[in-house]
Amino acid sequence: MDGFAAVDFEFARQVLQRGIAGLFVVAFLSTLNQFRPLLGEHGLLPAPELIEWARARASAGSGTGRTRARRLLHPTLFLAVRYTDRRLVDLCVAGIVLAAALVCGIPQLGPPWVPMLCFLGLWLGYMSITSIGQTFYGFGWEMLLLEAGFLAAFLGSDSQPPSTVVIVLFWWLVFRLEFGAGMIKIRGGREWRDLTALMYHHETQPMPGPLSRQAHLLPRWIHRGEVLGNHFAQLVVPWFLFAPLLGLFVPGPIPAIVGAVAAAIVIATQLWLVLTGNFAWLNWMTVVLAFSAIGLPGIGSPATAPPQHPGGIVDGIPLPWLVVTSALAALYVVLSWWPLQNLFAHRQLMNASFNRWQLANAYGAFGTVTKERIEIVVEGTTDPDPDAATWHEYEFKGKPGEVHRVPRQFAPYHLRLDWLMWFLPLGRSLDDWFTVFLVRLLEADPATLRLLARDPFAGERPRWVRAVSYRYRFATREEFRAERARWVRDRRRPVMGPVSLRR
Template sequence: MPWEWFWAPDYRLARAIVQHLLGLVYLLAFLTAVNQFRPLLGEHGLTPVPRFLASAGFRRAPSLFHLHYSDRFFAVLAWCGVLASAATVLGLVNKLPLWASMVVWGLLWLLYLSIVNIGQIWYAFGWESLLLEAGFLAIFLGPSGTTPPAPVLWLLLWLLFRVEFGAGLIKLRGDPSWRNLTALYYHHETQPMPGPLSRAFHHLPPRLHKVEVVANHGTQLIVPFVLFAPQPAANVAALIIIATQAWLMLSGNFAWLNALTIVLAFAAMNDALLGRVLPVGMPELTPTPLWHRATVLAMTALMIVLGYWPVRNMLGRRQVMNRSFNKLHLGNTYGAFGSVTRTRYEVIIDGTADSDPDDSSDWREYEFRGKPGDPSRRPPQIAPYHLRLDWLMWFCAISPSYGRSWIPGLMKALLRNDRQLLNLLRHNPFPEQPPTFVRARMFHYRFSTREERRATGDWWVRTFVSDYVPPVSLTDTR
């Protein structure tokens, strides 16, 4: 049969798992937008979308919101994304005809693309492009009653290869601590948003940290090539990647980056392996019609062409991380932590009701949901959910330039007790009346030692470094 090479009937469980879990990641992404977009990017947000749309044309930022933007219209489209992604998680989309399932997956991709392209600095993360590229490929997988198309599974593995191999290369080329195996002396403590086990990981013996780095290099620089090997080698490679990503999920909060990488790894597993874990009955498979096969081949040719740019980037001397070479976020390059910060700084915001404040005034601290603040608070588990404001606060501690466009708006919102913005925080110390002044200060943070933890109960030890934003009132912000 001339089309035998096109089909992958032994990977129907892999397709089902990828579709269900990818739908779950979409669901988290759209819920994040529902909960956080309006105070950050809405009509009265910190970086308002209407202002961005007025300066950015459709070619620069393709988005449905060029047709119309209002907070209410955004909410309608975001909730449409929630409902459509929930339908994929529940398997309802798999019961639709081929063309209808492609429409639902295409709608998810289009809606999220429209959000990312107007998301500005709040959506400038590699996992946004990763979700869009994986979501685009999922359009062509077909529902459960059809035979999985092998080219789409190959492209999912090619995407996983770029995620892992790109990250491995950028580490070797970037920070010397990855080459001398000392990167994890610092990383668990200085990563953007530590989790509840990060302190334990940080206090592991230095020899184990070196073992972690060696294992990371092997997983990211060698194992990705085995994904394309015959079975059972590909199964083994996928299991290694899943174990490594699970380890990373335990050691920190990286939104849905690790979860989505695990989703992609399932594309390498055949039914012989997955059937032992999921002994479920599968419907009889039927080949898809010719128009679908032609569409898959055309899409595959497009992705091969787009693959030129990430390959050139990986092979070039000046490799960059997390770059989209087109506005559709297809054929991207990926990578993470090409440099490791040695010292952790945090921007701490507090306020006072005093009319003429000084250091002796009653300053009350705002507490964020995920980022370190109160030294006695254990770092929470947030991932695979994404706290966009908390992440940007970490970048601001590295360089003030990350906050120039929105820190003044944040201070003004706190001085007004803006309800929508305060919903992004864990604790508002001024629930009745807004403060008269707010300020931001820079602190050095480090994990407490075992002795300090026993003596004080604190997870962190912090030391004041300098003022970040001096005390300002609502009059000053005007």
């Protein structure tokens, strides 16, 4: 680092800008494919109804009441422009095109305000979606993508080196992400303290991947080592991400090397999670963000001096841009008080936002680990008598179902319906959206059926549907050799139904 300019972090900037933009492509694509059947005009939880309710509350109130009503939603363009499915599609397509341009580095060829406006457009556009996404968008990685996209807006362009304060803010984001997750585990379930958490997690995680079973069958001493490694990577290593700052005062390569090693450990642990599970873009985003601590001297440095700017140049950065990034740093100093308090609070919040703009958030995951996997299986039949019927199972794309099927790798793509199906057995009652989902199956709604891997009735309406629960566990090596099944399921219990439409 060279004062205001992080001259050794050009490669880090390229990874951050292109990587974050790439994940915006995935997020908008996921929304394009799934939002309408889940939350559209005829969705399971129609977003237009939520928007109209918020508008009605705001109109009915006065003064403080009206302000509170407007804050029922995070900022969204759909409060200013009426929501339609067509406009949702237009927003997603625009987001994909804009993010793809950033992946290719096209806006970065201009002055710094060009990529800034592009990233702020992605941030506002995607926040407009998450704000009305309700439970289907209630995941920590939605907030993480938004905050990362906002910070990426201030990384500048290829015409000048990245600003030191912006690179440091990315370290602060990774610190909150990793250290917050580590603290939530230490304060959470006993399994994280007695080192048994990973003896269950590979099997009970929301959406296992193709290697999850092999990871689950590893010896117990390896699982204990995984937990110890996790604690080290999340509670100790994040502090060393800030080591490159010492380079401002201590000559030599050691501070930069320490920061790079810390980043490499974070990346390695996240890649292990990528191999053994499906956590949407959470792990991939952490990998991208960790590159912010890897400084490579001489990589990507401009061959010629930057062009003169009428406002002056400070350490290669135009003075107006330096003012903008300094204002960002001042904003984050103020906003960071609440997440900093939360990190060391007795009752730590997980995946919490302290302001409407979802900046300087608190992060964390899996404070407790489920020790038993319960899956809700949805079945249908065309027989008139449900008591004597032959039932056929609907197959989901990601969550376990048919016991011989190999779990697939979907991350960083996010299968929202499958994730919500994992949460259902953990609640005290079935959510409202699930009842509507069963009705859509009875109607053989094409948009809903496209969310599934297989419709056993090939688009025809079933007469009855029902939901039953099973306990799932991974097959042992001996059971797999005998049955060629990846899962063993038992303890069947009715959950809902049979239900039918009135004819």
